[in-house]
Amino acid sequence: MYVCDSQLMVVRFLPASANPDSGLPVSIAFVGMIFTSTKSLQFLSVPVYTIFKNLTIIVIAYGEVRWFGGSVTPLLLLSFGFMVLSSIVAAWADIQAALNGVGHSVETDVAISTLHAGYVWMGLNVFCTASYVLGTRKFITSLNFKDWDTMFYNNLLSLPIMVICSLVTEDWTSTNLAKNFPAESRNNLMIGMLYSGLGAIFISYSSAWCIRKTSSTTYSFVGYLNKLPLAISGIFFFGAPVTFGSVSAILLGFFSGLIYGYGKMKQREQSKQVLPTTRPAMSASSQSQKDVSNS
Numbered sequence: 378m379y380v381c382d383s384q385l386m387v388v389r390f391l392p393a394s395a396n397p398d399s400g401l402p403v404s405i406a407f408v409g410m411i412f413t414s415t416k417s418l419q420f421l422s423v424p425v426y427t428i429f430k431n432l433t434i435i436v437i438a439y440g441e442v443r444w445f446g447g448s449v450t451p452l453l454l455l456s457f458g459f460m461v462l463s464s465i466v467a468a469w470a471d472i473q474a475a476l477n478g479v480g481h482s483v484e485t486d487v488a489i490s491t492l493h494a495g496y497v498w499m500g501l502n503v504f505c506t507a508s509y510v511l512g513t514r515k516f517i518t519s520l521n522f523k524d525w526d527t528m529f530y531n532n533l534l535s536l537p538i539m540v541i542c543s544l545v546t547e548d549w550t551s552t553n554l555a556k557n558f559p560a561e562s563r564n565n566l567m568i569g570m571l572y573s574g575l576g577a578i579f580i581s582y583s584s585a586w587c588i589r590k591t592s593s594t595t596y597s598f599v600g601y602l603n604k605l606p607l608a609i610s611g612i613f614f615f616g617a618p619v620t621f622g623s624v625s626a627i628l629l630g631f632f633s634g635l636i637y638g639y640g641k642m643k644q645r646e647q648s649k650q651v652l653p654t655t656r657p658a659m660s661a662s663s664q665s666q667k668d669v670s671n672s
Contacts, residue, residue, distance in 0.1 A: 409505035420495030431460035452640030459633035
């Protein structure tokens with residue numbers, strides 16, 4: 378980052394008083410979020426992984442209460458309760474499917490231990506995701522960054538971390554490269570990676586905009602609702618077991634999203650009805666806008 382500054386490549390992105398290393402913990406959390414996400418999908422089915430992302434929203438919501446002066450209404454608590462219930466139902470359905478689908482005790486133990494490893498990685502993913510989202514909001518408000526600035530700075534710091542981790546943990550031999558990038562499909566893989574990278578640019582920009590304009594909790598909840606179709610597609614396209622528990626967990630998660638949306642709408646209406654002589658509890662999005670204006 379100091380090299381880039383000396384070459385005047387990113388000088389317009391940084392205020393004069395900004396510490397170039399202040400965004401490093403956010404970038405580390407971002408890399409950890411990506412890594413733990415892939416490890417979770419290695420051990421868990423797509424629907425179960427998607428449903429357990431609900432817990433991230435609860436952690437972020439109480440992080441906003443703790444550090445940004447947010448508030449949690451009874452309706453939001455009810456939606457969080459349905460999130461936890463959907464996660465419990467999903468875990469129970471997944472374990473039951475493993476027990477019923479394996480006949481021998483040794484294979485059953487292996488299947489259950491695989492699920493346990495997936496839940497551990499999922500817990501780490503919840504921690505990294507919450508740290509990244511809350512840290513990004515703090516980063517934006519403290520430096521008064523715009524959306525493109527946030528995207529550029531975060532990706533610039535994340536890139537060397539990813540490169541170092543890849544060189545240390547992955548096999549870069551010619552044999553492994555030929556195995557993962559066979560000559561007959563190499564061009565298609567490269568094109569797919571290019572499109573994925575271009576899509577990530579717009580995802581990073583829209584994520585920074587959403588966190589800056591609303592709140593970290595709302596951003597996470599919108600992301601969760603976007604993943605509900607992914608959970609359904611996992612049943613149809615990835616061979617995930619279709620059980621009463623898995624379907625019920627998806628429906629409970631969708632219902633919790635409806636309650637959350639209604640609760641946020643009522644919270645916004647109540648904040649408008651408060652008399653101007655009183656000091657209402659400031660929502661997380663309002664506090665974020667106040668932090669930006671004061672910085």
